[in-house]
Amino acid sequence: MANTGTLNLTAAAMDPVAAELSGPRGPRPRPTFSRRNIFLYGALIVVALYYLLPLYVMIVTSLKGMPEIRLGNIFSPPVEITFQPWVKAWSEACTGLNCEGLSRGFWNSVRILVPSVVLSIAIASVNGYALANWRFKGADIFFTILIFGAFIPYQVMLYPLVIILREMGLYGTLWGLVLVHTVFGMPILTLLFRNYFTSLPEELFKAARVDGAGFWGIYFKIMLPMSLPIFVVAIIIQVTGIWNDFLFGVVYTKPDTYPMTVQLNNIVNSVQGVKEYNVNMAATLLTGLVPLFVYFVSGKLFVRGIAAGAVKG
Amino acid sequence: MASVVVRDVSLNFGVVEVLKSLNLEVEQGEFIVLLGPSGCGKSTLLNCIAGLLDVTDGQIFINGKNVTWEQPKDRGIGMVFQSYALYPQMSVEGNLSFGLKNQRLPKDEIEKRVKRASEVLQIEALLKRKPSALSGGQRQRVAIGRALVRDVDVFLFDEPLSNLDAKLRNELRVEIKRLHQRLENTMVYVTHDQIEAMTLADRIAVMRNGIIQQLDSPHAIYARPVNRFVAGFIGSPGMNFLAGTLEAGSSPKFKAGDATIETGGYMFESRLESGTQAIFGIRPEHVVIGEQAKAMPYTTDVEIEIVEPMGSDTLAWTKVGGQNFTFRIDSEFAPKVGEKVKIGFDPARASIFDANTDIRL
Numbered sequence: 001m002a003n004t005g006t007l008n009l010t011a012a013a014m015d016p017v018a019a020e021l022s023g024p025r026g027p028r029p030r031p032t033f034s035r036r037n038i039f040l041y042g043a044l045i046v047v048a049l050y051y052l053l054p055l056y057v058m059i060v061t062s063l064k065g066m067p068e069i070r071l072g073n074i075f076s077p078p079v080e081i082t083f084q085p086w087v088k089a090w091s092e093a094c095t096g097l098n099c100e101g102l103s104r105g106f107w108n109s110v111r112i113l114v115p116s117v118v119l120s121i122a123i124a125s126v127n128g129y130a131l132a133n134w135r136f137k138g139a140d141i142f143f144t145i146l147i148f149g150a151f152i153p154y155q156v157m158l159y160p161l162v163i164i165l166r167e168m169g170l171y172g173t174l175w176g177l178v179l180v181h182t183v184f185g186m187p188i189l190t191l192l193f194r195n196y197f198t199s200l201p202e203e204l205f206k207a208a209r210v211d212g213a214g215f216w217g218i219y220f221k222i223m224l225p226m227s228l229p230i231f232v233v234a235i236i237i238q239v240t241g242i243w244n245d246f247l248f249g250v251v252y253t254k255p256d257t258y259p260m261t262v263q264l265n266n267i268v269n270s271v272q273g274v275k276e277y278n279v280n281m282a283a284t285l286l287t288g289l290v291p292l293f294v295y296f297v298s299g300k301l302f303v304r305g306i307a308a309g310a311v312k313g
Numbered sequence: 314m315a316s317v318v319v320r321d322v323s324l325n326f327g328v329v330e331v332l333k334s335l336n337l338e339v340e341q342g343e344f345i346v347l348l349g350p351s352g353c354g355k356s357t358l359l360n361c362i363a364g365l366l367d368v369t370d371g372q373i374f375i376n377g378k379n380v381t382w383e384q385p386k387d388r389g390i391g392m393v394f395q396s397y398a399l400y401p402q403m404s405v406e407g408n409l410s411f412g413l414k415n416q417r418l419p420k421d422e423i424e425k426r427v428k429r430a431s432e433v434l435q436i437e438a439l440l441k442r443k444p445s446a447l448s449g450g451q452r453q454r455v456a457i458g459r460a461l462v463r464d465v466d467v468f469l470f471d472e473p474l475s476n477l478d479a480k481l482r483n484e485l486r487v488e489i490k491r492l493h494q495r496l497e498n499t500m501v502y503v504t505h506d507q508i509e510a511m512t513l514a515d516r517i518a519v520m521r522n523g524i525i526q527q528l529d530s531p532h533a534i535y536a537r538p539v540n541r542f543v544a545g546f547i548g549s550p551g552m553n554f555l556a557g558t559l560e561a562g563s564s565p566k567f568k569a570g571d572a573t574i575e576t577g578g579y580m581f582e583s584r585l586e587s588g589t590q591a592i593f594g595i596r597p598e599h600v601v602i603g604e605q606a607k608a609m610p611y612t613t614d615v616e617i618e619i620v621e622p623m624g625s626d627t628l629a630w631t632k633v634g635g636q637n638f639t640f641r642i643d644s645e646f647a648p649k650v651g652e653k654v655k656i657g658f659d660p661a662r663a664s665i666f667d668a669n670t671d672i673r674l
Contacts, residue, residue, distance in 0.1 A: 203394040203471075204398045206360075207400075207459070209385045209386070210363060210365075210385045210390065210391070210392045211459070212385075212412055213411070217415065225401075226402060
């Protein structure tokens with residue numbers, strides 16, 4: 001307890017009521033240039049620059065002509081902007097004997113990508129749904145084997161798959177590669193879908209069963225409409241994974257069915273003639289456009305998907 | 314005719330026995346409540362009746378038909394879930410008609426049934442809304458409606474009110490009772506809330522560890538529990554239990570510490586042996602104080618240790634025979650801590666259990 005002496009002292013120094021009223025109130029003020037903010041945003045900016053710099057170099061180089069590149073100022077912006085390297089990379093660059101540019105590889109990649117993504121997601125989502133909701137005999141063992149498959153290094157399976165594809169008559173065709181991508185997407189996608197469907201309330205599934213919906217009825221009418229977010233995630237994983245794949249592309253296809261990544265490698269790594277850095281940069285950027293596009297578009301969709309899928313209670 | 318018959322049903326999850334050779338007969342139009350603590354197997358039993366779980370052994374009959382191997386949709390049941398389980402992407406109308414569309418009923422029939430159910434439950438104004446735009450009470454009404462449109466004889470409720478706040482719970486409880494009186498369907502209702510059980514049920518099945526402990530009218534379960542578990546589970550605040558010994562004779566006496574209770578009016582179920590270790594149970598609301606206590610067959614003087622005011626009445630803690638003892642009194646006449654009062658009760662209203670077997674004596 002304060003004694004009367006100190007009470008009088010404070011009263012003389014400051015009116016206690018006024019002090020209380022003018023004291024802290026509302027949100028605590030946060031200075032914009034606090035040491036914390038400077039460190040935080042400073043670090044973020046440095047890291048962002050570190051990652052963006054290569055992209056910048058690639059873009060400016062791809063817009064320069066060869067004489068300008070030979071000057072060696074890789075960071076300087078192009079004096080004379082030219083789109084010739086992009087045109088060349090797309091439709092004229094040579095790989096081996098044919099000089100059609102990357103366009104052929106692009107369309108090969110699209111023809112591989114679309115069926116692979118559709119097939120793998122369609123199968124994996126049904127797998128995940130069955131594993132999550134229809135607990136059949138041996139489901140756990142099946143699931144364990146499937147997950148175990150995710151840990152086997154791809155290299156081990158390369159040669160056996162060559163033989164399997166050859167026996168099936170699919171070796172060297174686009175459909176052979178589609179099959180390989182579908183199979184290799186299975187473990188991770190099934191896990192993804194199983195976990196998502198397990199997280200949906202079980203009572204919904206029970207209610208649908210009482211309402212007389214069957215395996216496919218529940219899948220299409222109840223589960224699918226609630227699963228947009230996880231489908232978007234699966235599409236992102238598959239599109240970027242399959243588009244960026246090089247190993248399977250180079251092993252299981254022939255030169256006229258090479259996907260874009262393999263063709264890019266052949267263009268960039270060709271040992272004959274002058275190294276055309278601007279064409280190489282343009283080709284690389286072209287190849288990277290699809291995953292970039294997917295990230296930008298689906299990022300928004302992803303957030304919207306989560307918001308749309310969230311119905312509580 | 315019995316509406317639902319559960320015969321010798323067992324269910325194991327691996328090595329865990331959830332239901333142990335369980336028997337239950339529900340009469341046509343009866344309201345049965347399965348009551349018990351979490352993990353007692355009451356929801357599991359309901360799921361077995363619904364056909365959502367396969368039984369390990371035993372049979373289930375609904376309306377005289379053996380449905381043990383039937384799909385849920387073919388059993389003639391409607392089910393209401395705790396989390397409502399409304400299909401989020403469908404409107405209320407879509408939710409109500411989903412089951413009927415699966416049955417491939419003609420359109421006008423579906424419309425007729427949806428209309429009737431929404432009238433009964435007063436959700437006509439909500440038909441076009443999505444479940445996310447409904448309040449908890451409205452959602453549960455829609456969930457009940459989904460069972461209603463199926464035009465079935467047996468309704469299964471799996472803790473339908475547990476997700477609602479206390480006020481809504483009371484409202485919907487009355488509504489379910491009204492619905493039962495109007496439809497006269499058989500209803501099997503799972504809950505852990507004894508108030509719901511007491512107010513709704515024609516008969517209550519108190520369950521523990523996969524076994525029905527007692528199947529009886531709410532009053533009988535409250536007044537004459539068959540064992541100590543049922544006695545302790547039913548009633549709030551819980552029954553007082555005094556441990557002691559019974560002395561047989563023309564008027565058996567119960568001794569606990571310094572307290573000796575003459576059990577004159579108590580109806581023993583079996584012959585007594587002297588010196589039986591026993592538990593004497595008396596409900597806090599059956600204890601009276603002051604002038605009223607003097608008229609009781611058993612009275613004693615106690616000192617109040619703790620009082621818990623609960624609004625309408627007050628719970629007072631004291632000691633009888635050296636053991637904790639509570640009693641409930643009108644808040645107007647609540648004693649103070651440390652006060653000495655005379656309390657009394659009628660041993661005829663008590664329940665006495667064997668201390669070893671917990672079975673009513």
